[in-house]
Amino acid sequence: MKPKIMLxxxxxxxxxxxxxxxxxxxxxxxxxxxxxxTQQSAVGRSISIFEPIRATRVTMNGVPAYSVGGKPTDAVIIGLFALRLNPDLVVSGINIGENLSYESIMTSGTVGAALEASNQGVPSLAFSLQVEDQGDKFDDPSGVTDRFSDAKRVVREICEKILANGFPENAHVINVNIPTPVRGGYEITRLAEKLFYTGVEERFDPRGRPYYWIDGPLHEDAEEGTDVHAVQKGNVSITPITLDCTAFRAKDDLRGIFDGMAI
Structure with a gap:
Protein backbone atom coordinates (compact mmCIF):
# COMPACT_ATOMS: atom_id res chain seq x y z
CA MET A 1 0.00 0.00 0.00
CA LYS A 2 1.11 3.55 -0.70
CA PRO A 3 1.81 5.80 2.29
CA LYS A 4 -0.87 8.37 3.12
CA ILE A 5 -0.08 12.08 2.86
CA MET A 6 -2.32 14.97 3.88
CA LEU A 7 -1.48 18.02 1.75
CA THR A 38 -8.93 31.45 0.75
CA GLN A 39 -5.50 33.09 1.00
CA GLN A 40 -4.22 32.79 4.59
CA SER A 41 -0.60 33.89 4.38
CA ALA A 42 1.19 35.19 7.49
CA VAL A 43 -1.40 33.89 9.96
CA GLY A 44 1.15 31.63 11.69
CA ARG A 45 -0.52 29.08 13.97
CA SER A 46 -3.74 31.07 14.35
CA ILE A 47 -6.72 28.89 15.18
CA SER A 48 -10.45 29.58 14.87
CA ILE A 49 -11.98 29.24 18.33
CA PHE A 50 -14.74 31.86 18.16
CA GLU A 51 -16.49 30.72 15.00
CA PRO A 52 -17.53 27.43 13.39
CA ILE A 53 -15.39 25.88 10.66
CA ARG A 54 -16.88 24.47 7.49
CA ALA A 55 -15.11 21.79 5.43
CA THR A 56 -16.63 21.44 1.97
CA ARG A 57 -15.86 18.54 -0.34
CA VAL A 58 -14.95 20.00 -3.75
CA THR A 59 -13.33 18.87 -6.98
CA MET A 60 -10.24 20.79 -8.07
CA ASN A 61 -8.31 19.90 -11.22
CA GLY A 62 -10.38 16.72 -11.35
CA VAL A 63 -9.27 15.72 -7.84
CA PRO A 64 -11.59 15.41 -4.78
CA ALA A 65 -10.40 17.76 -2.03
CA TYR A 66 -11.60 19.53 1.11
CA SER A 67 -11.92 23.31 1.20
CA VAL A 68 -11.78 24.55 4.79
CA GLY A 69 -13.25 27.90 5.81
CA GLY A 70 -10.47 28.76 8.22
CA LYS A 71 -6.75 28.98 8.83
CA PRO A 72 -4.03 26.47 7.83
CA THR A 73 -3.99 25.18 11.42
CA ASP A 74 -7.75 24.69 11.23
CA ALA A 75 -7.33 22.68 8.02
CA VAL A 76 -4.83 20.37 9.71
CA ILE A 77 -7.05 19.86 12.76
CA ILE A 78 -10.10 19.18 10.58
CA GLY A 79 -8.14 16.68 8.48
CA LEU A 80 -6.82 14.83 11.51
CA PHE A 81 -9.79 14.90 13.88
CA ALA A 82 -12.94 15.45 11.80
CA LEU A 83 -12.04 13.65 8.56
CA ARG A 84 -9.85 11.16 10.46
CA LEU A 85 -7.39 10.85 7.60
CA ASN A 86 -4.67 9.28 9.76
CA PRO A 87 -1.81 10.29 7.42
CA ASP A 88 1.72 9.00 7.60
CA LEU A 89 2.99 12.45 6.69
CA VAL A 90 1.64 16.00 6.43
CA VAL A 91 3.05 18.21 3.68
CA SER A 92 2.41 21.97 3.67
CA GLY A 93 3.06 23.95 0.47
CA ILE A 94 4.42 24.59 -2.03
CA ASN A 95 4.24 28.13 -0.70
CA ILE A 96 4.73 30.92 -3.22
CA GLY A 97 7.44 32.90 -1.47
CA GLU A 98 10.33 32.04 0.87
CA ASN A 99 9.86 31.06 4.52
CA LEU A 100 13.36 31.68 5.83
CA SER A 101 14.76 32.85 9.19
CA TYR A 102 13.33 33.13 12.72
CA GLU A 103 11.27 36.05 11.53
CA SER A 104 9.46 34.27 8.75
CA ILE A 105 8.73 30.89 10.33
CA MET A 106 7.05 32.58 13.32
CA THR A 107 4.43 34.18 11.07
CA SER A 108 4.23 31.70 8.20
CA GLY A 109 0.93 29.89 7.80
CA THR A 110 2.75 27.26 5.73
CA VAL A 111 5.11 26.46 8.59
CA GLY A 112 2.29 26.95 11.10
CA ALA A 113 0.30 24.14 9.49
CA ALA A 114 3.31 21.83 9.64
CA LEU A 115 3.96 22.73 13.29
CA GLU A 116 0.34 21.94 14.18
CA ALA A 117 0.55 18.54 12.48
CA SER A 118 3.74 17.74 14.36
CA ASN A 119 2.18 18.95 17.61
CA GLN A 120 -0.54 16.35 16.99
CA GLY A 121 2.03 13.61 16.46
CA VAL A 122 2.26 13.48 12.66
CA PRO A 123 5.65 14.02 10.94
CA SER A 124 5.46 17.12 8.77
CA LEU A 125 7.33 19.11 6.16
CA ALA A 126 6.88 22.66 4.86
CA PHE A 127 7.94 23.58 1.31
CA SER A 128 8.39 27.12 0.02
CA LEU A 129 9.55 28.51 -3.32
CA GLN A 130 11.67 31.63 -3.73
CA VAL A 131 10.06 34.38 -5.80
CA GLU A 132 11.97 37.03 -7.70
CA ASP A 133 9.36 39.69 -6.94
CA GLN A 134 7.44 39.64 -3.65
CA GLY A 135 4.45 40.95 -5.59
CA ASP A 136 4.18 37.50 -7.20
CA LYS A 137 2.64 36.28 -3.94
CA PHE A 138 -0.38 38.50 -4.43
CA ASP A 139 -0.83 38.24 -8.20
CA ASP A 140 -2.49 35.54 -10.29
CA PRO A 141 -0.68 32.35 -9.16
CA SER A 142 -0.74 30.98 -12.71
CA GLY A 143 2.05 33.46 -13.48
CA VAL A 144 4.60 31.40 -11.53
CA THR A 145 3.53 27.97 -12.75
CA ASP A 146 6.55 27.65 -15.04
CA ARG A 147 8.87 27.81 -12.00
CA PHE A 148 7.56 24.64 -10.40
CA SER A 149 9.59 22.09 -12.39
CA ASP A 150 12.53 22.09 -9.94
CA ALA A 151 10.21 22.47 -6.95
CA LYS A 152 8.17 19.37 -7.82
CA ARG A 153 11.34 17.31 -8.13
CA VAL A 154 12.55 18.56 -4.75
CA VAL A 155 9.24 17.82 -3.03
CA ARG A 156 9.14 14.30 -4.38
CA GLU A 157 12.81 13.48 -3.64
CA ILE A 158 12.70 14.79 -0.07
CA CYS A 159 9.40 13.12 0.78
CA GLU A 160 10.62 9.82 -0.70
CA LYS A 161 13.74 10.02 1.49
CA ILE A 162 11.71 10.75 4.63
CA LEU A 163 9.18 8.01 3.94
CA ALA A 164 11.97 5.51 3.27
CA ASN A 165 14.31 6.44 6.13
CA GLY A 166 12.02 7.88 8.79
CA PHE A 167 11.82 11.32 10.38
CA PRO A 168 14.84 12.71 12.28
CA GLU A 169 14.38 11.96 15.97
CA ASN A 170 15.17 15.43 17.32
CA ALA A 171 13.17 17.50 14.82
CA HIS A 172 9.46 18.28 14.74
CA VAL A 173 9.25 19.92 11.30
CA ILE A 174 11.51 19.96 8.27
CA ASN A 175 11.39 23.38 6.62
CA VAL A 176 12.45 23.30 2.96
CA ASN A 177 13.12 26.41 0.86
CA ILE A 178 13.68 26.04 -2.86
CA PRO A 179 15.59 28.66 -4.88
CA THR A 180 14.47 29.82 -8.30
CA PRO A 181 16.22 28.32 -10.15
CA VAL A 182 17.97 25.51 -8.27
CA ARG A 183 21.66 25.96 -9.14
CA GLY A 184 23.21 23.67 -6.52
CA GLY A 185 22.30 20.75 -4.30
CA TYR A 186 20.73 20.11 -0.91
CA GLU A 187 22.14 21.93 2.12
CA ILE A 188 21.29 21.23 5.77
CA THR A 189 20.97 24.66 7.37
CA ARG A 190 20.07 26.65 10.46
CA LEU A 191 17.68 29.57 10.63
CA ALA A 192 19.01 33.04 9.87
CA GLU A 193 17.87 35.83 12.17
CA LYS A 194 16.10 38.05 9.65
CA LEU A 195 14.56 37.89 6.19
CA PHE A 196 13.23 41.43 5.83
CA TYR A 197 14.33 44.92 6.71
CA THR A 198 11.08 45.84 8.41
CA GLY A 199 9.61 49.21 7.56
CA VAL A 200 6.32 51.06 7.72
CA GLU A 201 4.99 53.30 4.96
CA GLU A 202 2.55 56.01 5.98
CA ARG A 203 -0.15 57.07 3.53
CA PHE A 204 -3.22 59.24 3.77
CA ASP A 205 -6.81 58.51 2.84
CA PRO A 206 -8.95 61.02 0.90
CA ARG A 207 -9.98 62.62 4.21
CA GLY A 208 -6.38 63.19 5.24
CA ARG A 209 -6.26 60.49 7.90
CA PRO A 210 -3.11 58.35 8.05
CA TYR A 211 -2.96 54.62 7.44
CA TYR A 212 0.02 52.29 7.25
CA TRP A 213 1.54 49.49 5.17
CA ILE A 214 4.13 47.20 6.76
CA ASP A 215 6.81 46.71 4.13
CA GLY A 216 10.55 46.42 3.61
CA PRO A 217 13.04 44.78 1.23
CA LEU A 218 14.57 41.33 1.69
CA HIS A 219 17.98 40.82 3.25
CA GLU A 220 20.28 40.01 0.36
CA ASP A 221 22.32 37.46 2.30
CA ALA A 222 23.19 36.05 5.74
CA GLU A 223 25.91 33.98 7.42
CA GLU A 224 27.33 30.80 5.92
CA GLY A 225 25.27 27.82 7.07
CA THR A 226 21.97 29.69 7.28
CA ASP A 227 18.86 29.05 5.25
CA VAL A 228 18.99 32.55 3.71
CA HIS A 229 22.60 32.06 2.55
CA ALA A 230 21.88 28.62 1.09
CA VAL A 231 18.98 29.86 -1.03
CA GLN A 232 21.01 32.87 -2.21
CA LYS A 233 23.68 30.41 -3.42
CA GLY A 234 21.05 28.44 -5.32
CA ASN A 235 20.97 25.49 -2.91
CA VAL A 236 17.84 23.88 -1.53
CA SER A 237 17.74 24.71 2.19
CA ILE A 238 16.63 21.93 4.55
CA THR A 239 16.21 23.18 8.12
CA PRO A 240 15.14 21.03 11.08
CA ILE A 241 12.76 22.90 13.40
CA THR A 242 11.62 22.09 16.92
CA LEU A 243 8.39 22.97 18.68
CA ASP A 244 10.30 23.46 21.93
CA CYS A 245 11.00 27.20 22.13
CA THR A 246 12.73 26.95 25.52
CA ALA A 247 15.89 29.08 25.64
CA PHE A 248 17.93 26.53 27.60
CA ARG A 249 21.10 28.63 27.62
CA ALA A 250 19.22 31.44 29.41
CA LYS A 251 18.18 29.30 32.39
CA ASP A 252 21.35 29.97 34.41
CA ASP A 253 21.07 33.71 33.76
CA LEU A 254 17.48 33.63 34.99
CA ARG A 255 18.50 31.76 38.13
CA GLY A 256 20.97 34.55 38.81
CA ILE A 257 18.33 37.24 38.29
CA PHE A 258 15.89 35.45 40.55
CA ASP A 259 18.51 34.32 43.09
CA GLY A 260 16.77 33.32 46.31
CA MET A 261 13.35 33.41 44.70
CA ALA A 262 13.36 30.59 42.15
CA ILE A 263 13.35 26.92 43.13
Whole structure:
Protein backbone atom coordinates (compact mmCIF):
# COMPACT_ATOMS: atom_id res chain seq x y z
CA MET A 1 0.00 0.00 0.00
CA LYS A 2 1.11 3.55 -0.70
CA PRO A 3 1.81 5.80 2.29
CA LYS A 4 -0.87 8.37 3.12
CA ILE A 5 -0.08 12.08 2.86
CA MET A 6 -2.32 14.97 3.88
CA LEU A 7 -1.48 18.02 1.75
CA UNK A 8 -2.29 21.55 2.91
CA UNK A 9 -1.00 25.12 2.50
CA UNK A 10 -1.66 28.75 3.42
CA UNK A 11 -2.08 30.22 -0.08
CA UNK A 12 -5.51 28.63 -0.45
CA UNK A 13 -6.97 25.64 -2.24
CA UNK A 14 -6.70 27.25 -5.70
CA UNK A 15 -2.95 27.90 -5.40
CA UNK A 16 -0.74 26.64 -8.20
CA UNK A 17 1.84 25.67 -5.58
CA UNK A 18 -0.54 23.33 -3.78
CA UNK A 19 -1.39 21.49 -6.98
CA UNK A 20 2.24 21.34 -8.06
CA UNK A 21 2.93 19.53 -4.78
CA UNK A 22 -0.01 17.21 -5.46
CA UNK A 23 1.41 16.34 -8.89
CA UNK A 24 4.78 15.61 -7.31
CA UNK A 25 3.40 13.38 -4.56
CA UNK A 26 0.50 11.56 -6.20
CA UNK A 27 2.72 8.96 -7.93
CA UNK A 28 4.32 7.92 -4.62
CA UNK A 29 1.49 8.32 -2.08
CA UNK A 30 -2.23 8.35 -1.44
CA UNK A 31 -2.66 12.15 -1.21
CA UNK A 32 -5.65 13.95 0.31
CA UNK A 33 -5.85 17.74 -0.06
CA UNK A 34 -7.28 19.64 2.93
CA UNK A 35 -6.56 23.33 2.47
CA UNK A 36 -7.93 26.76 3.38
CA UNK A 37 -10.66 28.07 1.10
CA THR A 38 -8.93 31.45 0.75
CA GLN A 39 -5.50 33.09 1.00
CA GLN A 40 -4.22 32.79 4.59
CA SER A 41 -0.60 33.89 4.38
CA ALA A 42 1.19 35.19 7.49
CA VAL A 43 -1.40 33.89 9.96
CA GLY A 44 1.15 31.63 11.69
CA ARG A 45 -0.52 29.08 13.97
CA SER A 46 -3.74 31.07 14.35
CA ILE A 47 -6.72 28.89 15.18
CA SER A 48 -10.45 29.58 14.87
CA ILE A 49 -11.98 29.24 18.33
CA PHE A 50 -14.74 31.86 18.16
CA GLU A 51 -16.49 30.72 15.00
CA PRO A 52 -17.53 27.43 13.39
CA ILE A 53 -15.39 25.88 10.66
CA ARG A 54 -16.88 24.47 7.49
CA ALA A 55 -15.11 21.79 5.43
CA THR A 56 -16.63 21.44 1.97
CA ARG A 57 -15.86 18.54 -0.34
CA VAL A 58 -14.95 20.00 -3.75
CA THR A 59 -13.33 18.87 -6.98
CA MET A 60 -10.24 20.79 -8.07
CA ASN A 61 -8.31 19.90 -11.22
CA GLY A 62 -10.38 16.72 -11.35
CA VAL A 63 -9.27 15.72 -7.84
CA PRO A 64 -11.59 15.41 -4.78
CA ALA A 65 -10.40 17.76 -2.03
CA TYR A 66 -11.60 19.53 1.11
CA SER A 67 -11.92 23.31 1.20
CA VAL A 68 -11.78 24.55 4.79
CA GLY A 69 -13.25 27.90 5.81
CA GLY A 70 -10.47 28.76 8.22
CA LYS A 71 -6.75 28.98 8.83
CA PRO A 72 -4.03 26.47 7.83
CA THR A 73 -3.99 25.18 11.42
CA ASP A 74 -7.75 24.69 11.23
CA ALA A 75 -7.33 22.68 8.02
CA VAL A 76 -4.83 20.37 9.71
CA ILE A 77 -7.05 19.86 12.76
CA ILE A 78 -10.10 19.18 10.58
CA GLY A 79 -8.14 16.68 8.48
CA LEU A 80 -6.82 14.83 11.51
CA PHE A 81 -9.79 14.90 13.88
CA ALA A 82 -12.94 15.45 11.80
CA LEU A 83 -12.04 13.65 8.56
CA ARG A 84 -9.85 11.16 10.46
CA LEU A 85 -7.39 10.85 7.60
CA ASN A 86 -4.67 9.28 9.76
CA PRO A 87 -1.81 10.29 7.42
CA ASP A 88 1.72 9.00 7.60
CA LEU A 89 2.99 12.45 6.69
CA VAL A 90 1.64 16.00 6.43
CA VAL A 91 3.05 18.21 3.68
CA SER A 92 2.41 21.97 3.67
CA GLY A 93 3.06 23.95 0.47
CA ILE A 94 4.42 24.59 -2.03
CA ASN A 95 4.24 28.13 -0.70
CA ILE A 96 4.73 30.92 -3.22
CA GLY A 97 7.44 32.90 -1.47
CA GLU A 98 10.33 32.04 0.87
CA ASN A 99 9.86 31.06 4.52
CA LEU A 100 13.36 31.68 5.83
CA SER A 101 14.76 32.85 9.19
CA TYR A 102 13.33 33.13 12.72
CA GLU A 103 11.27 36.05 11.53
CA SER A 104 9.46 34.27 8.75
CA ILE A 105 8.73 30.89 10.33
CA MET A 106 7.05 32.58 13.32
CA THR A 107 4.43 34.18 11.07
CA SER A 108 4.23 31.70 8.20
CA GLY A 109 0.93 29.89 7.80
CA THR A 110 2.75 27.26 5.73
CA VAL A 111 5.11 26.46 8.59
CA GLY A 112 2.29 26.95 11.10
CA ALA A 113 0.30 24.14 9.49
CA ALA A 114 3.31 21.83 9.64
CA LEU A 115 3.96 22.73 13.29
CA GLU A 116 0.34 21.94 14.18
CA ALA A 117 0.55 18.54 12.48
CA SER A 118 3.74 17.74 14.36
CA ASN A 119 2.18 18.95 17.61
CA GLN A 120 -0.54 16.35 16.99
CA GLY A 121 2.03 13.61 16.46
CA VAL A 122 2.26 13.48 12.66
CA PRO A 123 5.65 14.02 10.94
CA SER A 124 5.46 17.12 8.77
CA LEU A 125 7.33 19.11 6.16
CA ALA A 126 6.88 22.66 4.86
CA PHE A 127 7.94 23.58 1.31
CA SER A 128 8.39 27.12 0.02
CA LEU A 129 9.55 28.51 -3.32
CA GLN A 130 11.67 31.63 -3.73
CA VAL A 131 10.06 34.38 -5.80
CA GLU A 132 11.97 37.03 -7.70
CA ASP A 133 9.36 39.69 -6.94
CA GLN A 134 7.44 39.64 -3.65
CA GLY A 135 4.45 40.95 -5.59
CA ASP A 136 4.18 37.50 -7.20
CA LYS A 137 2.64 36.28 -3.94
CA PHE A 138 -0.38 38.50 -4.43
CA ASP A 139 -0.83 38.24 -8.20
CA ASP A 140 -2.49 35.54 -10.29
CA PRO A 141 -0.68 32.35 -9.16
CA SER A 142 -0.74 30.98 -12.71
CA GLY A 143 2.05 33.46 -13.48
CA VAL A 144 4.60 31.40 -11.53
CA THR A 145 3.53 27.97 -12.75
CA ASP A 146 6.55 27.65 -15.04
CA ARG A 147 8.87 27.81 -12.00
CA PHE A 148 7.56 24.64 -10.40
CA SER A 149 9.59 22.09 -12.39
CA ASP A 150 12.53 22.09 -9.94
CA ALA A 151 10.21 22.47 -6.95
CA LYS A 152 8.17 19.37 -7.82
CA ARG A 153 11.34 17.31 -8.13
CA VAL A 154 12.55 18.56 -4.75
CA VAL A 155 9.24 17.82 -3.03
CA ARG A 156 9.14 14.30 -4.38
CA GLU A 157 12.81 13.48 -3.64
CA ILE A 158 12.70 14.79 -0.07
CA CYS A 159 9.40 13.12 0.78
CA GLU A 160 10.62 9.82 -0.70
CA LYS A 161 13.74 10.02 1.49
CA ILE A 162 11.71 10.75 4.63
CA LEU A 163 9.18 8.01 3.94
CA ALA A 164 11.97 5.51 3.27
CA ASN A 165 14.31 6.44 6.13
CA GLY A 166 12.02 7.88 8.79
CA PHE A 167 11.82 11.32 10.38
CA PRO A 168 14.84 12.71 12.28
CA GLU A 169 14.38 11.96 15.97
CA ASN A 170 15.17 15.43 17.32
CA ALA A 171 13.17 17.50 14.82
CA HIS A 172 9.46 18.28 14.74
CA VAL A 173 9.25 19.92 11.30
CA ILE A 174 11.51 19.96 8.27
CA ASN A 175 11.39 23.38 6.62
CA VAL A 176 12.45 23.30 2.96
CA ASN A 177 13.12 26.41 0.86
CA ILE A 178 13.68 26.04 -2.86
CA PRO A 179 15.59 28.66 -4.88
CA THR A 180 14.47 29.82 -8.30
CA PRO A 181 16.22 28.32 -10.15
CA VAL A 182 17.97 25.51 -8.27
CA ARG A 183 21.66 25.96 -9.14
CA GLY A 184 23.21 23.67 -6.52
CA GLY A 185 22.30 20.75 -4.30
CA TYR A 186 20.73 20.11 -0.91
CA GLU A 187 22.14 21.93 2.12
CA ILE A 188 21.29 21.23 5.77
CA THR A 189 20.97 24.66 7.37
CA ARG A 190 20.07 26.65 10.46
CA LEU A 191 17.68 29.57 10.63
CA ALA A 192 19.01 33.04 9.87
CA GLU A 193 17.87 35.83 12.17
CA LYS A 194 16.10 38.05 9.65
CA LEU A 195 14.56 37.89 6.19
CA PHE A 196 13.23 41.43 5.83
CA TYR A 197 14.33 44.92 6.71
CA THR A 198 11.08 45.84 8.41
CA GLY A 199 9.61 49.21 7.56
CA VAL A 200 6.32 51.06 7.72
CA GLU A 201 4.99 53.30 4.96
CA GLU A 202 2.55 56.01 5.98
CA ARG A 203 -0.15 57.07 3.53
CA PHE A 204 -3.22 59.24 3.77
CA ASP A 205 -6.81 58.51 2.84
CA PRO A 206 -8.95 61.02 0.90
CA ARG A 207 -9.98 62.62 4.21
CA GLY A 208 -6.38 63.19 5.24
CA ARG A 209 -6.26 60.49 7.90
CA PRO A 210 -3.11 58.35 8.05
CA TYR A 211 -2.96 54.62 7.44
CA TYR A 212 0.02 52.29 7.25
CA TRP A 213 1.54 49.49 5.17
CA ILE A 214 4.13 47.20 6.76
CA ASP A 215 6.81 46.71 4.13
CA GLY A 216 10.55 46.42 3.61
CA PRO A 217 13.04 44.78 1.23
CA LEU A 218 14.57 41.33 1.69
CA HIS A 219 17.98 40.82 3.25
CA GLU A 220 20.28 40.01 0.36
CA ASP A 221 22.32 37.46 2.30
CA ALA A 222 23.19 36.05 5.74
CA GLU A 223 25.91 33.98 7.42
CA GLU A 224 27.33 30.80 5.92
CA GLY A 225 25.27 27.82 7.07
CA THR A 226 21.97 29.69 7.28
CA ASP A 227 18.86 29.05 5.25
CA VAL A 228 18.99 32.55 3.71
CA HIS A 229 22.60 32.06 2.55
CA ALA A 230 21.88 28.62 1.09
CA VAL A 231 18.98 29.86 -1.03
CA GLN A 232 21.01 32.87 -2.21
CA LYS A 233 23.68 30.41 -3.42
CA GLY A 234 21.05 28.44 -5.32
CA ASN A 235 20.97 25.49 -2.91
CA VAL A 236 17.84 23.88 -1.53
CA SER A 237 17.74 24.71 2.19
CA ILE A 238 16.63 21.93 4.55
CA THR A 239 16.21 23.18 8.12
CA PRO A 240 15.14 21.03 11.08
CA ILE A 241 12.76 22.90 13.40
CA THR A 242 11.62 22.09 16.92
CA LEU A 243 8.39 22.97 18.68
CA ASP A 244 10.30 23.46 21.93
CA CYS A 245 11.00 27.20 22.13
CA THR A 246 12.73 26.95 25.52
CA ALA A 247 15.89 29.08 25.64
CA PHE A 248 17.93 26.53 27.60
CA ARG A 249 21.10 28.63 27.62
CA ALA A 250 19.22 31.44 29.41
CA LYS A 251 18.18 29.30 32.39
CA ASP A 252 21.35 29.97 34.41
CA ASP A 253 21.07 33.71 33.76
CA LEU A 254 17.48 33.63 34.99
CA ARG A 255 18.50 31.76 38.13
CA GLY A 256 20.97 34.55 38.81
CA ILE A 257 18.33 37.24 38.29
CA PHE A 258 15.89 35.45 40.55
CA ASP A 259 18.51 34.32 43.09
CA GLY A 260 16.77 33.32 46.31
CA MET A 261 13.35 33.41 44.70
CA ALA A 262 13.36 30.59 42.15
CA ILE A 263 13.35 26.92 43.13
Missing amino acids: TNDDGITSAGLWAAYEALEPIADVTVVAPA
